Amino acid sequence: MMHPPDLPLIKPSDAKSWSLCARRVWLDNKGEFDLQPLEDAFEQLVIELGLAHEQSILQRLSNAMEIHIATSPEDTSRLMANRVPVIYQAQLLNEIDGIIGLPDFLILHESGQYQAADAKLSLSEEKKEIQVQLGIYRRLLGSGLPAIVFLGDGDQAFIGDEANVTANQFVTEMREILSSEDEPLVRYSHSKCRACPYYTHCKPPFEEKEELSLLYSIQGRAANGLESAGIDTISKLASSEPNSIPDVPYLKGYDKKHRAVLQAKSYLSGKIFQLNPVVLPEGHWIHFDIEDNPLTGNGEKHVYLWGFLVPDFSGNNGHESFEYVWTDRDEEDKQGWHQFLDQIEGYKQQYPDLILAHYSSHERSTIRAYAKRYGMEDHPTVAYLLGDESPLFDLQKPVLDNLVLPLQGYGLKDICKHRDLVNFQWQDEESGSQWSVVQFNRFLAEPGAEIRTRLKHEILGYNRDDVTATRRLEEWLRANFMS
Numbered sequence: 001m002m003h004p005p006d007l008p009l010i011k012p013s014d015a016k017s018w019s020l021c022a023r024r025v026w027l028d029n030k031g032e033f034d035l036q037p038l039e040d041a042f043e044q045l046v047i048e049l050g051l052a053h054e055q056s057i058l059q060r061l062s063n064a065m066e067i068h069i070a071t072s073p074e075d076t077s078r079l080m081a082n083r084v085p086v087i088y089q090a091q092l093l094n095e096i097d098g099i100i101g102l103p104d105f106l107i108l109h110e111s112g113q114y115q116a117a118d119a120k121l122s123l124s125e126e127k128k129e130i131q132v133q134l135g136i137y138r139r140l141l142g143s144g145l146p147a148i149v150f151l152g153d154g155d156q157a158f159i160g161d162e163a164n165v166t167a168n169q170f171v172t173e174m175r176e177i178l179s180s181e182d183e184p185l186v187r188y189s190h191s192k193c194r195a196c197p198y199y200t201h202c203k204p205p206f207e208e209k210e211e212l213s214l215l216y217s218i219q220g221r222a223a224n225g226l227e228s229a230g231i232d233t234i235s236k237l238a239s240s241e242p243n244s245i246p247d248v249p250y251l252k253g254y255d256k257k258h259r260a261v262l263q264a265k266s267y268l269s270g271k272i273f274q275l276n277p278v279v280l281p282e283g284h285w286i287h288f289d290i291e292d293n294p295l296t297g298n299g300e301k302h303v304y305l306w307g308f309l310v311p312d313f314s315g316n317n318g319h320e321s322f323e324y325v326w327t328d329r330d331e332e333d334k335q336g337w338h339q340f341l342d343q344i345e346g347y348k349q350q351y352p353d354l355i356l357a358h359y360s361s362h363e364r365s366t367i368r369a370y371a372k373r374y375g376m377e378d379h380p381t382v383a384y385l386l387g388d389e390s391p392l393f394d395l396q397k398p399v400l401d402n403l404v405l406p407l408q409g410y411g412l413k414d415i416c417k418h419r420d421l422v423n424f425q426w427q428d429e430e431s432g433s434q435w436s437v438v439q440f441n442r443f444l445a446e447p448g449a450e451i452r453t454r455l456k457h458e459i460l461g462y463n464r465d466d467v468t469a470t471r472r473l474e475e476w477l478r479a480n481f482m483s
Ligand code: SF4
Pocket: 020, 021, 022, 023, 024, 027, 186, 187, 188, 189, 192, 193, 194, 196, 197, 198, 199, 202, 203
């Protein structure tokens, strides 16, 4: 089918927006308002590191081969006809299909065909987008050769026929989305929407119609099912009897339905509902939080900071000491891991009833991943941390099991920053885990000792606030919900 000439061209670079939300990719292409893009230092950092990586690949290729820069689709065709060894910033246009692809490189293969190649820092985070992009370059080239991904760690990955289904799905859906004159109807998704540049455009209409997916734990399919049963607003859900709600996807059984009804009531009233008394383990509590950098040269996360808040339970007026293990570079990753294990061993000796409190499963899964990375699953300290008698305690669990809160997300900051809940405020308003990664990468790139010291101090301050927040959350739970 010929691509209608009045529709925008389909661009593989839309794959990220498309994979997140149909409305987002429609607004990117057809939105008619001036958008104030959200300041996103993390995204900016990813772009800068990606460009630097692309330049290093360009340098490497140009040391070995003749490279020409393409200036237009016609120029790309001319360079390809001239069998130029490498074409940089190629522009592949198929007017019939209405697709334009911009591979970083086209490399002349010994078979005489061109092979598309992109520079990507890693495959792990954005696999679907990469499959779409490289799959479409292959489609545009009509090539049976796999496309190449030059990875940040110096390795290469190859994308072949396995990407065709996803790439074709992208083209079909994009054509449908772009054909519509109206914004696609979608559900609210807290994790996607709050990080989206169109948040302020989309959120008020969702709130006005009391969209069910504004509620924590009500996913799109559950909202569809509730709507089919006539429960199409938060108010209607709040006034429903849990037993009268039919089973719908992700909302089956009395407990889940009861919780959904309370979540709707909490959304409307701001009230807290307690399902059961909170039970916290007895012992010597130390609060624990890590900061990791996903943007490493080798594609493996580097935990640059393992932070601990050690409260003094001797009655010394609430004194809390902040202790930590820090490593400057990913080359020191193993050393930092061993220092972390030594730190844990020290706590274990000092406090036989140690409770290592953290928030969410990230800390435990990182310890498991590190043990695997360094072949240390049987190390005694690892066995202590991950075994049946583990001191690790995820503070999110008693919250999720026992409380319904007036929140759309149950992250540490959601609960702790809320004035009517824990009401703990981070010293730096801007700070967050991605903020910490940006600061750490600035620290890595900074030659001046004074500025490096300041950046490190700020990152440590943020981590200290994180572990202090889990401590304040523990105190809040003890004071209000233990019985
Ligand atoms: S705010 Fe949400 S619904 Fe709106 S475009 Fe972004 S992700 Fe989609």
